[in-house]
Amino acid sequence: MRNISTLETHWTLRWVxxxxxxxxxxxxxxxxxxATEALLLAGTTxxxxxxxxxxxxIFDRVIKxxxxxxxxxxxxxxxxxxxxxxxxxxxxxxxxxxxxLYRLLLEKRTDSRYAPRSALSLxxxxxxxxxxxxxxxLDGARHWYQRVIDDWPDLPISGEATLRLAATxxxxxxxxxxxxxxxLLETWLETREHEPLAxxxxxxxxDTYFNPLEDHKTSLRCxxxxxAIGFLxxxxxGTLFWRMAILAERFLEDRDLAVEYYGKVIRSGAASGKxxxxxxxxxxxxxxxxxxxxxQPVADVRPVE
Amino acid sequence: MNRDTGRRQSIARWINVNTIGxxxxxxxxxxSLGRVMQVQRELFEPGKTVLRIGHAALELGFREALDDVIxxxxxxxxxxxxxxxxxxxxxxxxxxxxxLISDTxxxxxxxxxxxxxxxxxxxxxxxxSLADHVDRPNPYNAGTxxxxxxxxxxxxxxxxxxxxxxxxxxxxxxxxLGTIRVYYNKQLLREATGSDAPLKTFDQFLxxxxxxxxxxxxxxxxxxxxxGNLYIVGTFLRRYRVAFTAGYESEIDLDLDGLxxxxxxxxGYLQGSxxxxxxxxxxxxxxMKELSRHFGEGYLGLWRDQAxxxxxxxxxxxxxxxxxxxxxLFAQSDFEIGVFDFPLPVEGxxxxxxxxxxxxxxxxxxxxxxGLYKGSKNRLQALDFLQFLTSRKYNEILTRKAGWIPVIVxxxxxxxxxxxxxxxxxxxxxxDVRNSGYVYEVIHGEEWPFLHGEIDYEEFAGRxxxxxxxxxxxxxxxxxxxxxxxxxxxxxxxxxLAAQASGILMDSEAPGGQKxxxxxxxxxxxxxxxESIRNQFEQVxxxxxxxx
Numbered sequence: 002m003r004n005i006s007t008l009e010t011h012w013t014l015r016w017v018x019x020x021x022x023x024x025x026x027x028x029x030x031x032x033x034x035x036a037t038e039a040l041l042l043a044g045t046t047x048x049x050x051x052x053x054x055x056x057x058x059i060f061d062r063v064i065k066x067x068x069x070x071x072x073x074x075x076x077x078x079x080x081x082x083x084x085x086x087x088x089x090x091x092x093x094x095x096x097x098x099x100x101x102l103y104r105l106l107l108e109k110r111t112d113s114r115y116a117p118r119s120a121l122s123l124x125x126x127x128x129x130x131x132x133x134x135x136x137x138x139l140d141g142a143r144h145w146y147q148r149v150i151d152d153w154p155d156l157p158i159s160g161e162a163t164l165r166l167a168a169t170x171x172x173x174x175x176x177x178x179x180x181x182x183x184x185l186l187e188t189w190l191e192t193r194e195h196e197p198l199a200x201x202x203x204x205x206x207x208d209t210y211f212n213p214l215e216d217h218k219t220s221l222r223c224x225x226x227x228x229a230i231g232f233l234x235x236x237x238x239g240t241l242f243w244r245m246a247i248l249a250e251r252f253l254e255d256r257d258l259a260v261e262y263y264g265k266v267i268r269s270g271a272a273s274g275k276x277x278x279x280x281x282x283x284x285x286x287x288x289x290x291x292x293x294x295x296x297q298p299v300a301d302v303r304p305v306e
Numbered sequence: 307m308n309r310d311t312g313r314r315q316s317i318a319r320w321i322n323v324n325t326i327g328x329x330x331x332x333x334x335x336x337x338s339l340g341r342v343m344q345v346q347r348e349l350f351e352p353g354k355t356v357l358r359i360g361h362a363a364l365e366l367g368f369r370e371a372l373d374d375v376i377x378x379x380x381x382x383x384x385x386x387x388x389x390x391x392x393x394x395x396x397x398x399x400x401x402x403x404x405x406l407i408s409d410t411x412x413x414x415x416x417x418x419x420x421x422x423x424x425x426x427x428x429x430x431x432x433x434x435s436l437a438d439h440v441d442r443p444n445p446y447n448a449g450t451x452x453x454x455x456x457x458x459x460x461x462x463x464x465x466x467x468x469x470x471x472x473x474x475x476x477x478x479x480x481x482x483l484g485t486i487r488v489y490y491n492k493q494l495l496r497e498a499t500g501s502d503a504p505l506k507t508f509d510q511f512l513x514x515x516x517x518x519x520x521x522x523x524x525x526x527x528x529x530x531x532x533x534g535n536l537y538i539v540g541t542f543l544r545r546y547r548v549a550f551t552a553g554y555e556s557e558i559d560l561d562l563d564g565l566x567x568x569x570x571x572x573x574g575y576l577q578g579s580x581x582x583x584x585x586x587x588x589x590x591x592x593x594m595k596e597l598s599r600h601f602g603e604g605y606l607g608l609w610r611d612q613a614x615x616x617x618x619x620x621x622x623x624x625x626x627x628x629x630x631x632x633x634x635l636f637a638q639s640d641f642e643i644g645v646f647d648f649p650l651p652v653e654g655x656x657x658x659x660x661x662x663x664x665x666x667x668x669x670x671x672x673x674x675x676x677g678l679y680k681g682s683k684n685r686l687q688a689l690d691f692l693q694f695l696t697s698r699k700y701n702e703i704l705t706r707k708a709g710w711i712p713v714i715v716x717x718x719x720x721x722x723x724x725x726x727x728x729x730x731x732x733x734x735x736x737x738d739v740r741n742s743g744y745v746y747e748v749i750h751g752e753e754w755p756f757l758h759g760e761i762d763y764e765e766f767a768g769r770x771x772x773x774x775x776x777x778x779x780x781x782x783x784x785x786x787x788x789x790x791x792x793x794x795x796x797x798x799x800x801x802x803l804a805a806q807a808s809g810i811l812m813d814s815e816a817p818g819g820q821k822x823x824x825x826x827x828x829x830x831x832x833x834x835x836x837e838s839i840r841n842q843f844e845q846v847x848x849x850x851x852x853x854x
Binding site: 042050051052076087114118122125171172173174198201208234239271278293295297 | 427430431462463464466469471474483561562563564565663666667668669670671680727728729730731732733734735793796797800801802804805806807808809811812814820821824825827828829831832834835837838840841
């Protein structure tokens, strides 16, 4: 039987144990890092399901437990800012906290992937009325949207910021400002063929030229551009096709274009409830009238796309 | 004292109130334990995955049909047991809210009546998004023409009733289509009019009502022509309102979306094109007054069950009801039933010149929408069962047995249900100026005295006009409310967008998240924070929109 001295002198104990102990701080840091990751994951999950209150608590804890400027810190600061911003009911105090955190992130980690969204969120804070008597600050919002466009021109979020910037002008419903907003978008689209929001931007332009600018020709041109790219929201195309058909028939007196879009209402947008009236319109225009096949319980019908 | 007497005395000593009470108590405990164990076995059957589906479809035939389809599913999946929980409609909303709050909701539930499923913000956090599944084929359609079709495209008219605009996502799948038609007692109609053919025009409809009334008076049978009831009278009014007023669309649909909104109706009212003296509006109300004479006495005190009871007992000749009631009505009536659509005045008939056409059913998107509860411990299995229910083969079996209309392309309805198929012919909307609050209450409240002949049309029109023009609570306030709701909606959508954007940044968003985000972003941007509503008010009314 080995005695204790034998054990003490065994090579594994003499060399391996000190080596293991020397790694303990690393193991501890790794454990901390795993715990932080687990907390961030939990916070993110809560945030994604819009449980802002619970997520805020978690992110707040991570902020306190991590070093300023690290990646987990940036993640937690952004998460906490979003939670404070959207925790319902919104209050002035929580909005101020959100603003402070977004600004903190921009100050300490401009290179973080959360920085552009923080800047954009500061714009949203300024633009939207968050609670009773919260002033709308369109100029403040424009400043932040412009900053996103200027500082991160190659990221997709710059397109979103451009759309937001244009919308701050359009929503004034002042003709000159609305035109300026429309120009901003058109200029952006001229040089960016692959803009992910292009179809949405063209649709927004179509709406803007329709109302308040009442430029029906340009409105239809914009809608057609959106259609050519593929409408972002294919669920309501029937309503859009109907508007395009009426614009073509009533305002542009373009029979062929009207026929094209009434046909599309019947074939792709009958769920809008306008199929029957589109048939009547085609009859009136002396064009062939497609059959209305919505709800036909036969297997050879192709589904509504 | 012999032994028998001693035994009797001994037994008698034990038979007293206390021992009976104790015996009853023990029996009750035993029964309760047995019941608890039985429920335990049903709910937590060892070795089996137990799925629960909660719904409010207690119409005759549906539960039996669902049981049959469940049996088919269990045969294919011997390790799964499916339990259905049918809850009466009157308490369904409260029941579901309670289940959701206490985290005990069934795996699959009908998204109906409960505030926590109607409010998109609760819905999004309590129910699974089906976005990852709707673009993939339904495996139970294998071997059919739908084999490669994305699941959402296999639904007649799309899967729109499962789609939530405000969340830009799918949260449920419908299992049927539903329409409303007029059921009639063929025998009574034949006795009264000499024919039992479906009624096609409004004159035929009114004449039949008169004839039934006369028959009733002759025979002393107390038969009401139409079993009016509070549940259905709104449908009658809407169907005829659309028919009489859809023609105004070209004049008052300002945003050219093809629909007449409440705001557009109000603007049309202020500009005089659709006020209470407009010929079609007046004709509509007169027509409804004429029709409501045949709804029976005290019909506003009846609900759908009582009206159906009158019909199946032969005490009402006609009943407007949903396709979902077909099995109940056919099974419980000992007379032949016919079905027709709401008859409209045609050319040459009184009011014929005012009719644009029928209200269409193109926007019907499917009913009994089933959602997948996020708290379910068997989410994948529950989704599998939902796909089973909405496969071509099993949706046909389910709906044919239930006497409902199938919702899947290619699933064939029974012959009896063919008259109920949604008809996309006609118009989607008509003029309506009542939103909520004061204007709604006044119009709704004054409609009945007018329809019942207690006040004349001028009096009724005057009261409606005063309500709409009321400076504090009238149409302007409705407009202001709409503006208020719209900017609040835009603010609330910001929460959805923020959660989505954060998820994308933090890599926790499901595939397709960016596309969904872009759609939500566009939808919110198009609303312009409600400012178009404010701007239109200022243009039309020439003054700032009232503060809420």
